[in-house]
Amino acid sequence: MNIQPYAGFWKRTASYLIDALILLVPTLWIASFAMPGLGLTAADPRPNAFLPVIIINNIIVWLYFAGMESSKHQATVGKMALGIKVVDKNGARISFWRATGRNFAKILSVITFNFGYFMAGFTAYRQALHDIICSTFVVSKNVQPGETLPKYPFHTLYCVLSALTYLIPIVLPFIFTIFIILGALLLSAIPVAQ
Secondary structure: OOOOOEOOHHHHHHHHHHHHHHHHHHHHHHHHHHHHHHOOOOOOOOHHHHHHHHHHHHHHHHHHHHHHHOOOOOOOHHHHHOOEEEEOOOOOOOOHHHHHHHHHHHHHHHHOOOHHHHHHHOOOOOOOHHHHHHOOEEEEOOOOOOOOOOOOOOOHHHHHHHHHHHHHHHHHHHHHHHHHHHHHHHHHHOOOOO
């Protein structure tokens, strides 16, 4: 058995970037067909014209991820390139419907300001939020069906530091905004000499 069979945050991020580049091709192709008929000019703006493009793109993304992760490869092209795959708790291939649920559960990973994705960096089995919801794991391609997956050691200090690193870009703008508002209030309270 591998000492550390789980794919960590950075390996998963790299695989996602590869998949995003692959999915960019059909997205641009579909958008190119829609663009001539959109009439997006100052005289004729139609922002709802992108709706069909968004719907078709989401269907392509769903079929790509669910189809590839439930296939015999158990991985998207990005995951295959990095030697990782998606499995269930027994190390076996997941069904198309579980892969579909995993794909749509990514919405929850996104609406938590991507913290759901970041969880793959410090959870016990290196699972993102959508993996926890669907009981899936992203592991090395060498993991065999039926292989017991070990629990990754959980380090509280690492978890706290990781969370702080993630929260700094989110919290700093609010802190700066509060200081700007307080500064403006203080300046407005100072009497102006005539």
